[in-house]
Amino acid sequence: MSVHFEERSGVVPCKTSWGSWSQTMEEVFIEVDVPHGTSGKEVKCNLGSRDIELHVKGREIFKGKLFDTTVSDEATWTLEDKCLIRIVLMKTNREAGNCWSSLLEGEYCANAWVQDQMQRKLTLERFQRENPGFDFSGAEISGNFAGGGPDFSSLQK
Template sequence: MSVHFEERSGVVPCKTPWGSWYQTMEEVFIEVHVPAGTSAKEVKCRLGSRDIELQVGGKEIFKGRLFDMTVSDEATWTLEDKCLIRIVLMKTNREAGNCWTSLLEGEYCANAWVQDQMQRKLTLERFQRENPGFDFSGAEISGNFAGGGPDFSSLQQ
């Protein structure tokens, strides 16, 4: 029986003044807390392949150059319960070694502990994809996991 890797299991959020962001091998998720009662008409969100901008009620929440390239045609944003904006960005580089260290270049950086935990999660996600018959839900990573972990491709039968 194949166990699907749950993208929110063990999510490692990087806290920010406006909410948080986290990532999987394929996507970057941004959660922005906005004033209760916010309407979609008050939200201006521009999602480019390399740039992002979010304004709510005419106030800039963030704007800048993304840490890495994304697929702009696959980016989405939603306003949930009139108090939370969720943005989903699709990474162009979907390797476990592509662990973003910040959301924007030089802004909203993950501290060393958060960065370590993010990389561990992406490495576990990679192992789950490479070994779909195994359950990695309770697994812990130690040792060499930086850059997506060890390469076992030369061990193929």
């Protein structure tokens, strides 16, 4: 069984006061550190296609409009080891050029370096999908990769 591209290449996390978030071409991953001993009954998580809200033990962790749309019926959250909440959102737009610059509109923004690294990773992930026989997980790219990188679709194979 082959390992997914993102597992081999690592993630580019955007650190926040409550944990971090990261992304692939298809998904957005959110990790929230919560007090040890937190139970599932103490977690209130609403995941919509455009909105998200998380409360733990009656305290709001975050609430707002997502940077872009997601498939709400494919969103999940789990509480692991009673101290970590993992949320997975499926992006509606799954192109390499759809690199979220923040988790919520105007909040939890990736700094310029993190945004650059996220875009590079999504571009390499796109190259991997277009060329399944090659391994781009450890590759380095330079040049114009913003918006998903160069378009090679017009080249003959």
